[in-house]
Amino acid sequence: MRDFNKKLRVLLIDDNANHLRGIKELITLETNYSVVGATRSANLGINLIKKYHPDVVLMDINMPEKDGLQAIQAINKMELQTKVVVLSGYDDADLVYRAMKLGARGYVLKTMASVKLIDAIEDVSEGKIYLPAALSTRFFEYFQSSAREEASKAEGENLLNTLTIRESEVLELLTQGVNYKSIAGTLIISETTVKTHVNNIFQKLQVNDRTNAVLYALSHGFKPSNKSAAMTAA
Amino acid sequence: MRDFNKKLRVLLIDDNANHLRGIKELITLETNYSVVGATRSANLGINLIKKYHPDVVLMDINMPEKDGLQAIQAINKMELQTKVVVLSGYDDADLVYRAMKLGARGYVLKTMASVKLIDAIEDVSEGKIYLPAALSTRFFEYFQSSAREEASKAEGENLLNTLTIRESEVLELLTQGVNYKSIAGTLIISETTVKTHVNNIFQKLQVNDRTNAVLYALSHGFKPSNKSAAMTAA
DNA sequence: ACTTATCTAAACCTAAAGATTGAGAAATCA
DNA sequence: TGATTTCTCAATCTTTAGGTTTAGATAAGT
Numbered sequence: 001m002r003d004f005n006k007k008l009r010v011l012l013i014d015d016n017a018n019h020l021r022g023i024k025e026l027i028t029l030e031t032n033y034s035v036v037g038a039t040r041s042a043n044l045g046i047n048l049i050k051k052y053h054p055d056v057v058l059m060d061i062n063m064p065e066k067d068g069l070q071a072i073q074a075i076n077k078m079e080l081q082t083k084v085v086v087l088s089g090y091d092d093a094d095l096v097y098r099a100m101k102l103g104a105r106g107y108v109l110k111t112m113a114s115v116k117l118i119d120a121i122e123d124v125s126e127g128k129i130y131l132p133a134a135l136s137t138r139f140f141e142y143f144q145s146s147a148r149e150e151a152s153k154a155e156g157e158n159l160l161n162t163l164t165i166r167e168s169e170v171l172e173l174l175t176q177g178v179n180y181k182s183i184a185g186t187l188i189i190s191e192t193t194v195k196t197h198v199n200n201i202f203q204k205l206q207v208n209d210r211t212n213a214v215l216y217a218l219s220h221g222f223k224p225s226n227k228s229a230a231m232t233a234a
Numbered sequence: 235m236r237d238f239n240k241k242l243r244v245l246l247i248d249d250n251a252n253h254l255r256g257i258k259e260l261i262t263l264e265t266n267y268s269v270v271g272a273t274r275s276a277n278l279g280i281n282l283i284k285k286y287h288p289d290v291v292l293m294d295i296n297m298p299e300k301d302g303l304q305a306i307q308a309i310n311k312m313e314l315q316t317k318v319v320v321l322s323g324y325d326d327a328d329l330v331y332r333a334m335k336l337g338a339r340g341y342v343l344k345t346m347a348s349v350k351l352i353d354a355i356e357d358v359s360e361g362k363i364y365l366p367a368a369l370s371t372r373f374f375e376y377f378q379s380s381a382r383e384e385a386s387k388a389e390g391e392n393l394l395n396t397l398t399i400r401e402s403e404v405l406e407l408l409t410q411g412v413n414y415k416s417i418a419g420t421l422i423i424s425e426t427t428v429k430t431h432v433n434n435i436f437q438k439l440q441v442n443d444r445t446n447a448v449l450y451a452l453s454h455g456f457k458p459s460n461k462s463a464a465m466t467a468a
Numbered sequence: 469a470c471t472t473a474t475c476t477a478a479a480c481c482t483a484a485a486g487a488t489t490g491a492g493a494a495a496t497c498a
Numbered sequence: 499t500g501a502t503t504t505c506t507c508a509a510t511c512t513t514t515a516g517g518t519t520t521a522g523a524t525a526a527g528t
Contacts, residue, residue: 073385100374101381123367129374133362136370140334140363143377147335151307164504177446179484193506199487209486209514211445212411218452400475413514427476433517443484443516 008125011052012038013045013071014060014087019110023058023087026114033121042071053080056121061088061099069102076103083124087117093142096135106130154221162204170197172224175214242359245286246272247279247305248294248321253344257292257321260348267355276305287314290355295322295333303336310337317358321351327372330365331380334373340364388455396438404431406458409448 010033014020020038027033037048042059049057057075061068072084085106086099096107106120106129120130131139163171166187173183180198184191202208205216216222244267248254254272261267271282276293283291291309295302306318319340320333330341340354340363354364365373397405400421407417414432418425436442439450450456 076382101378103378103382105374127371128367129371131370131374133357136365137361137363140339140365144335144337148310148337166505174445175449177441177443177449179443181484189505190507192508195486196506198485202486207411209411209413211408211448214445214448215409215411398474415514423475424477426478429516430477431475432515436516 007032007034008056008121009034009036009052009054010121011036011045011048011054011057011082013040013042013057014038015040015062016060019060023117026117027058027121030118042067046071046074049075049080049082050078054082055125057082057084058087058117058121059084059104061086061090061095069098072099072104073102085117085120085124085130091135091138093138096131096139097142097146100131100139107135108132109135153219158220159205160217160220160222163201167197167201167204168224170194171201171213171217171222174198174201174210175217175222177214241266241268242290242355243268243270243286243288244355245270245279245282245288245291245316247274247276247291248272249274249276249296250294253294257351260351261292261355264352276301280305280308283309283314283316284312288316289359291316291318292321292351292355293318293338295320295324295329303332306333306338307336319351319354319358319364325369325372327376330369330373331376334365341369342366343369387453392454393439394451394454394456397435401431401435401438402458404428405435405447405451405456408432408435408444409451409456411448 010027012020012023012027012035014023017040020040024035024038027035036052036054037045039045039048045057045059048054059068059071068086072086075082075084083105084103085108086104087108087110088095088099089110091109099107106124108117108120108130109132112132116132123130160168160171169187170183173186178186180191180194183194187194198210198213201213205213207213207216244261246254246257246261246269248257251274254274258269258272261269270286270288271279273279273282279291279293282288293302293305302320306320309316309318317339318337319342320338321342321344322329322333323344325343333341340358342351342354342364343366346366350366357364394402394405403421404417407420412420414425414428417428421428432444432447435447439447441447441450
C-alpha cells in the first residue's frame, strides 16, 4: 500500500495561521514526510490538491462553519488517492459522523497528543481508517441510533401488512407513478379491476388518493414482495 | 461504567457445540468473568437473556443463516444494558456493516487470537465499541460508499434547482399529499394559481402528474427551502 | 426605458382519478 | 358442504387533476 522509498506528501488546511505553522513544523520534523502546501482557505486548498495530488490532507474543521465538510466532499469527488484526515477541536458525535460519511479517513482532536496526528497520517496513508476509540464509540452510537429510527418506521402496526398479494403488486406500480391504464396493461387485467384494487388499498391504508398511498408506502418501508419484472412503465 | 467488584456476566450463543465448549473454557479461565449461560440456539439465547440480563452476549454468526442478525436486533429491542459481541468466521464488509447497524457493540473474527476476544468483552462492557482495525476500515469503506450513492442522487443536473421559490413551496405541499384546494388555502392564493404553478412544476421536472413529481422530488433530495410551518394538511 | 422573470388569476376543456354498488369465479378454510 | 377471501369485471357517477391560453401586476436586471 505504501512505498517507503518516497516521502509522504502532505497538504495542510487550517484557518488559524498559528496552528498552521505549528503543524507544519511538527510534520516536517518527520523525516519521511514533506509538506507540499499549507493554506488557510478551504477553496484554495482544493485548488492545491488538484495541482499537487498530495497523499494526505490535514484539514481543520471549525464547528460553526460548514466549509470544511463541503471541502471533504469536494476532495473525494475528485476521485484522487488523496486521503483526508480531519483535525478538529470538537468531538461532537454529529460532526464526526458527517465527516466520516463525507469521506474522511481519519479524525483527530486538537487536544490529543501530537504523536496521534502522526499515527493518523501513517495509518490513513496505508489505507486504514484512523478513529480514536472514544470517537469511534460516539460514531457508532450515533450510527446505530440513526439506524434504529429508520427501522422503527418499517415496524409498528404496519397497514401494509393487511394488503393482499395482488394489492401489493398494484401498490408497487403506484409507487412507480404508473396510471390505471398502464397498471391494467402490466398486470393484464381490466382497468376497472385496477380501480377496485386501488380503492381497497386506499381503505386499508386509510388514505384518499394515490399520492398519499405512495407516501405511506415509502415511509413505511414498503418492499415489493414478489418476483415481478418491475420494468419502467410509461 | 464498570464495577470491578462484580464479575462480568457473559452469555454464549454458538450453534457449534465444540466452539461453545472452547469459548466457555476460555472465558471461565478469566477470574472476573462468569458464564451465566451457553446455548446453541439463537431463540433460546434470547430467552436466557430475558431471564439473566447478562452484561455481554457473545454471539456466533454464520453467514448463510440470517438468524444471528435478527437475534442482535431482537436483543437491542429489549432495551437492556446487554452488549452484543459478534463472533464470526466472516470478515465480509456487508456482514460487519449490518451487524453494527443492528446494534452489535463488538465484532471479533474466529481467526483472531483468543486474547482479542477477552479484549472485546472488556472494552464493550466499559461502553466502548470494539472493532479491529481491518474490520473498521472495511466498515467505513462500505459506509462511505453507501453514503456516496445517496449523495449522488441529490446531485447531478437537478431539475429541482430550476424551480422558483413559490414553485418549491407548492412542491413541498405536493410531497405532503395535499390537494389543490388545501394548497390554495395554505398559501392564500387561488386554486387556479396553484394549478398554474403545478403545471410549471410538471414541465420543469418533466413529469405529467403529481405522483411522479413527488417521486422525483423525494428521489432527488428535495428539501423545503423556506421557513414555512409545514403543518399536516387534510 | 425595455426586457425578462415571477406571481397572480380566469375561463375552458379533456382526461383521469376516485366512490359506490353489484356480482361472478376460484381458491381456501372451517 | 358452507362460509370466507381474493380476484375479477361492469356500470355509473362525482370530483379532482391536468392542459392550454391569455393576461394583469410587480420586481429585477440591462
